[in-house]
Amino acid sequence: MPLGPGATRPGALSDTLVGRQAELELLHSAIAAPPSLALIEGEAGIGKSRLVAELLATPRLAGVRRLVGQCEQLQEPLPLSPLLDAFRLARDELARSQALNPVIGTLAPLLPEIAPHLPPPLPPLPDPGAERHRTFRAAVALLDHLSPLVLVLEDVHWADSVTHDFLAFLASHLPRDLSVILTARTGAGRLPIREALARAPSGPARFVGLSPLSRPEVAELAAGILAAELPRTFADLLYEKTGGIPFVVEEVLRTLMERLPASEIPHRAEVLADLAVPTVLRDVVLHRLYSLDETAQEILGAAAIIGPVPDDRVLAEVTGRDLAEIAHALARAQAVGLLHEEDGHCRFRHALARQIVYESVPVSERRWLHLNAARALESGVGPKPAARLAHHFLHAGRTTEFVANVEAAADTALTHGNDATAARFLLQALEAGEPSRDTRVRLAVKLGRAAVDGLAHAEAVPILERLLATEPLPAPVRGELRFALGRLLRQHGEVRAGHLQIESAIDDLADQPALLGRALAVLTAPETVVERHVREHVARCDQAEDAARRSGDRDVDIAVRIARASLMLEQGDPGSWRLIDDLLHDDHLRSAPREHARACLNWAQAALHIGRLEPAEALLAEGRRVAGQAEYLRVAEVVELVTAAVDRAAGRWDGLVDRVRGLGGAAATFAAASLDSQLLHGALLAATGPTEEAVDRLVDVIAVAERVGAVWPLIPARTTLSRLLLTLDDAAGAAEHANAALAHVRTKGNWVWGAEPVLCLVDALHAQGRGGEAAELVDELAARLAGADAPIAQAALLTAQGVLARSRDEWGPADRLFDEARTTLKRAGLRYEEALAAERLGRLRCERDATDGGRLLESALRRYGALHADRDIARICQIMRRNGVPIPYPWRGGRPSLGQTLSSREREVALLAAEGRTNQEIAVELFLSRRTVESHVSSALRKLGYLSRKELAALSLDGGA
Structure with missing residues (x-):
């Protein structure tokens, strides 16, 4: 038997669905091919619930089991309430069930109404994160048991963040016969789970946007x-x-x-x-409200104060009316369409109706009713609903009671691992009136702890800054707040400011060795800030180890060992791998999934920095697995970024530019990660084009990194731009950026990061006929890299040495060095860098008339083709023509290439580009999109073997193409 509501939205006047046939068919197609996800979005009153009701009533779903849960506007920080409401509807089905998965017993304490039909409860776990993960597994197992099933959760914009976390978890673990339909209101902020739905392993969710009727x-x-x-x-x-x-x-x-x-x-x-207009809806609702007698109006106004589902007992206490009067008033309100019955409860027909009734109550009376509602809730049995109490006390103007309850709600959220909700509550408490100094300090300390994982960076930073600037704080408190502020600033992208804040906290934390150890461990990271030599990072790490020993805290010891491994890895120290392996097998780290996930992701990034792709992939997989199991959504963006960086290094470029383009936008949570994603995007564009966009992106990264003092994006961004300028015959500009990158390398003292800037500078000087000037620098690099486990740096050193040999006409040594560099990169699995090295060696051998020079150029061309590296394709085709090497067509998979022949549209676009027209001007003239024009220009350049559109000016297209 189906479970859930009937055919149409309660109170709807029309039996016919108008203007939603395409959306309805899309939902049907989703349900017909489980597992599936669908999110229906639209403004209030647009018909989301009506569309769902119409879907569930269609004959195609006859006999299909469905569960429906409703999210309410006032959510407690307890998880999964809408899902639990849906499960309660399955009572009869579960009563007939046998052999349920034992993990489902985790839900028994949360579902006392149906607990007799569930397996016995499991012993509680000591770690709240592990307990929450087990609860999520239990919910998925129960959904799997009830499948085939359509699960509908309405108004998920009102769901608490733990419910959002579960939905993200569910998106990655969909039972094969489950279809999930969510509804959400637009205008309530970006839905936190939207990205998880878009990247669900079973396929991206269908997003159904409802717009007003025509x-x-x-x-x-x-x-x-x-x-x-x-x-x-x-x-x-x-x-x-x-x-x-x-x-x-x-x-x-x-x-x-x-x-x-x-x-x-x-x-x-x-x-x-x-x-x-636009008050028409208010007029409609108020007309109905004022059609009631004064007693009913009073009771309905109090109901709007209490919440979407007014409780008779609370209503009676708030209004002083007896239950008979309450029942009569609610019945009258239902009769005129302000309320309706759903799941055995009387509730407002629509959130807008409640809002209008709420605003109809005079402000002074509203405050009194909120206070009465708070007193009534306080007098109830069982745990006090702190979040609802805080809401009522806030609107009653009772700041002291509001702060006490919102702090209690934050504490409850933290016990459930819900840092984001806790941070939001604490922000509200700190912004309410003028709490006492001790209260402000206590709340600020809690906020500092919660905001790092709760992602409340922008809101928390000014509060902590103001408190530190205006309050005479005890040293231990000041140190903890500075440490918290420093971490928040770093995550917000203000790397230098964050580093300085943490440095300023060190003396204040002298008597708190556990916090001191953690603060020093953060200062150990070499890839974050400019103007700090690696010797200083090593000294900070030694100090951190001493603090960890004094603290006797195993968690601090683990954090410091993780930092030591990262520091060693960034320098190419071979001993780092033994330390990482020890940590990965440490049971204490395994029992702390957040620390475990963060460590793996940091090490994966460091491994990529030095060119160790295979361990980077393994560490990424481990970090993704642990973060997924722990539902550690805070690192979701970092996981996506590192995945893209690994794919770039491994040569998996299909669709990669578009993926990276979507990372690190205005909605990005971590500004530092956003900067890294912009660097990755610029590096990809430098190979694929368009050139102008690549240059702009890299220049932007450099400007931001210099402003905030972030050394890692700064050095590779300047290096990438230097390499790009070399391909544009701007040797002077390339040398300028390479020298700037080297200046930061010298200040930092980590020459593993300096090898590629040195190579760019050597290439730039060679292009200017000054190759011999770089000999001393290359010798210095060789001495600094002795013994380093860093394939990218070692290959760059070999190549730089080869360029010097080539400038001295030492062809044999140059060939040997270039070939050794290519072998090093091939062994490391760095496909794009291997292609660049093959191109360099092929050019050298073609200059010497070696027989296999053309073969090397062809292999590089095919690699560029597989990567869709259009700029590199254009360059190498030009080199092959110049050296008389045949260009094979097609040289990559997919549909057959037109070879050197331009299509009619490419010819038309190329002629206009040859006249000096911009892409936008061409787009307007030919009625094309700018992106299409960019694609045609890039394709024409590639087929003709040209590096830039400037060369089109001298081209006679009629004869040459």
Whole structure:
């Protein structure tokens, strides 16, 4: 038997769904091919619930089991309440079930109504994160047991963050016969789980966006409700007044039908004139409200204060009315359409209706009702609902009680591992009135701890800064706040400012060895900040180890050992791998999944920095697995970034540019990670084009990195730009950026990062006929890299030595060095760098008329083709033509290439580009998108073997193509 609601939205006037057939078919296709996810989005009143009801009522779903849960606006920081509500609907089915998965017993304490039908509860786990993960597994197991199933969760924009975490978990662990449909209101902020839904392993969710009805659709809806043809004048005016929102259309017509016979309304357009826009819905709801007697109005106003589902007992205590009066008033409100019954409860028909009734209560009376509601909730049995109490005390103007309850709600959230909710509550407490100094300090310390993992960076930073600037704090408190502020600033992208804050905290933390050890461990990271030599990072690490020993805290010891491994790895110290292996097998680290995941991701990035791809992939896989199991959503963006960086290094470039383009945008959580993603994007564009965009992106990264003092994006960004400028024959510009990168390398003292800038500088000097000037620098690099386990740096050193040999006409040594560099990169699995090395060696051998030079160039061309590296393809084709090497077509998979022949559209675009037209000007003239023009220009350059559009100016396309 199906489980869930009936066919249509309660109180709907129309039996016919208007204007949503395409959306309905999309949902049907999702349900027909489980596992599937669908998210229906739209503004309030747009018809999300109606669409779901229509879907569930269609004959195609007859006999299909479904569960429906409703998220409410006032959520407690306890997890999964809408899902638990849905599970309660499965009571009869579970009563008939046998052999349930034992893990489902985890849900028994949360579902006392159906606990007798579930396995016995499991012993609690000591780690809240592990307990939450087991609860998530239990919920997925129960959904799997109930499958085939359609699960509907409505209004997930109101769900608490733990429920959002579960939905992200569910997206990665969908039972094969489960279809999930979510509804969410737009305008309530970006839905936290949207990215998880878009990247679900079973396939991206279907996103169904509902927009207002069109003018003809409003006319169709109204005609169906009134059972009459509508004159054009009336239909147009109704559309103008309602904005095409179905709920408003229905409410306006409901009001008019109370005044006039339905058949007369279409001919009385003047009746719409009194309904002003945009307050028409308010007029409709208030008209219904004022049709009630004063007692019912009073009780309904109190109901709006209490929440979406008014409780009779609380209503009685708040209003002083007896239960009979309460029941009569709610029945009258239901009769006029302000309330409706759902799941055995009387609730407001719509959040907008409750909001309008709420705002109709005078402000002074509203405050009194909120206070009464708080007192009534305090007098109830069982745990006190701190979040709801805080809400009522806030609106009652009782700051002291509000702060006490919102702090309690934050503490509850923290016990459930819900740092984001805790940080939000603490921010509210600190912004409310003027708490006492001791209270502000206590709240700020808690906020500093919660905000790092709770992602409340932007909001928490000014509060901590203000407190540190204005309050005479005890040294231990000041040190902890500075440490917290420093971490927040670093995660917010202000690397130098964050580093300085943590440095300033060190003396204040002298008597707190555990916190001191953690602070010093953060200062150990060499890749974060400029102007600190690696010797200083090593000294900080030694100090951190001493603090960890004094603290006797195993967690601090683990954190310091992780930092030591990262520091050694960034320097190419071979001993780092033994330390990492020891840590990965340490049971204490395994029992701390967040620390475990962070460590793996940091080490994966460091491994990529030195060119160790295989361990980077293994560490990424471990970090992703642990973060997924622990539902550690805070690192989701970092996981995506490191995955993209690994794919770039491994040569898996299909769709990679678009993936990277989507990372690190305005909505990015970590500004530091965002900067790294911009660097990755610029590096990919340097190979694939367009050139102008690549240059702009890299220049932006350099500017931001210099402003915030972030050394790692700064050095590789300048190096990448230097290499790009070399391909554009700007040797002077390339040398300038290479020298700037080397200046930072010298300041930092980590020459593993300096090998590629040295190579760029050597290439630039060689291009200017000054190759011999770099000999001393290359010798210095060789001495600094002795014994380093860093394939990228070692290959760059070999190549630089080869360039010097080539400048001295020592062909044999140059060939040997270039070939050794290529072998090093091939062994490391760095496919793009291997192709560059093969191209360099092929050019050298072609210059010497060696027989296999052309073969090397062809292999590099095929690699560039597989990577879609259009700029490199254009360059190497030009080199091959110049050396008489045949260019094989096609040289990559996919549809057959046109070879050197331009298509008619490419020829047309290329002619306009040859005249000096910009891409935008060409797009306007040919009625194309700018992106399409960029693609045609890039393709033409590649086929013709040109490096830049400047060369098109001298081209006679009619003869040459």
